[in-house]
Amino acid sequence: MARAPPVGAYLRATPWWKIGAGFLAGAASYACLATMEWCALGAIGRPLPRLRAGLAAFVAWSLSNTVGLTVATGTVVRLRLYSQWGLTSKQGAAITLLSTAAVTLSTVVSCGVGLLLALGPTIYLKAGGLLLVLPGLLWLARFGGSQRTVAGVRLTAPPFAGRARILAAGVGDSAFSGAALFLLLPGASPTDFPGFLAAFAFGSLASGAFGIPNGLGVLDAAVIGLGARASAAHETAAALILYRIVYNVVPSLVGLLVFGVLQFAPLKPRLLSGPRAPKRSRRPGT
Numbered sequence: 125m126a127r128a129p130p131v132g133a134y135l136r137a138t139p140w141w142k143i144g145a146g147f148l149a150g151a152a153s154y155a156c157l158a159t160m161e162w163c164a165l166g167a168i169g170r171p172l173p174r175l176r177a178g179l180a181a182f183v184a185w186s187l188s189n190t191v192g193l194t195v196a197t198g199t200v201v202r203l204r205l206y207s208q209w210g211l212t213s214k215q216g217a218a219i220t221l222l223s224t225a226a227v228t229l230s231t232v233v234s235c236g237v238g239l240l241l242a243l244g245p246t247i248y249l250k251a252g253g254l255l256l257v258l259p260g261l262l263w264l265a266r267f268g269g270s271q272r273t274v275a276g277v278r279l280t281a282p283p284f285a286g287r288a289r290i291l292a293a294g295v296g297d298s299a300f301s302g303a304a305l306f307l308l309l310p311g312a313s314p315t316d317f318p319g320f321l322a323a324f325a326f327g328s329l330a331s332g333a334f335g336i337p338n339g340l341g342v343l344d345a346a347v348i349g350l351g352a353r354a355s356a357a358h359e360t361a362a363a364l365i366l367y368r369i370v371y372n373v374v375p376s377l378v379g380l381l382v383f384g385v386l387q388f389a390p391l392k393p394r395l396l397s398g399p400r401a402p403k404r405s406r407r408p409g410t
Contacts, residue, residue: 135362138308146304146370153300154375157181157227159293163286164222167279168215179382180205181223186379190372194332195224205386218277228332230294231325233260234302237295238322243315253322260291298325304371308363 161181165171180202188197198220206216236256239249264287302324306312327343
């Protein structure tokens, strides 16, 4: 019986263009997260420029995806950043809760969409997919314009267009983050992606519920055990390693760098300019 090549062989055999495509898909995923962050700021009545919202979202999500404990990690990072931009601690915590809730809802919907579009699932799985999509439909149909105050922060649900933007961005986040892994799988066929997305979204939900950094173990089991590549465990394991480098390790290092720069930015002009020389008085006629 032929022995399967080790995982390292699959890592070395992965083409560079696939790794580059994984980075592009990961960047698109973080762009979707930035869109949801910007919408959450609008929901609490404290809109900020898209660049600031995008930087805060990238730093918070890149670190929380790697460290784990999404709510705790995201809250600490956002409090540090948003306090510089005039938001209170309650508003910063509200942004974390709203963003996390939006991502969770969208991931559930993405799992349902994957089951509905996948080739081969039984009628029971299709019915389960429909049930998973229903929360997204309810989000689109209700809550528009409603207001409520939670922990001293006034929340306003966006109109239909805003709700659709949030849901589309959330599903896009799941699709692009899943694609970052799917593109790294050798021989992956586009027709396999819906079923893979369902397994990937399920693994993301399970790992998020337990606060596991990088989804270690949980995401692996879901993707290998339920995904379209279940028959190629060695290839999938190698792709998971590359995926964590592409989507977690590198973005978290960049996020730490950005976080440090943003913390240093308020002091930068004073440090670069140095002490000012006293102005010389000019005599008349000179």
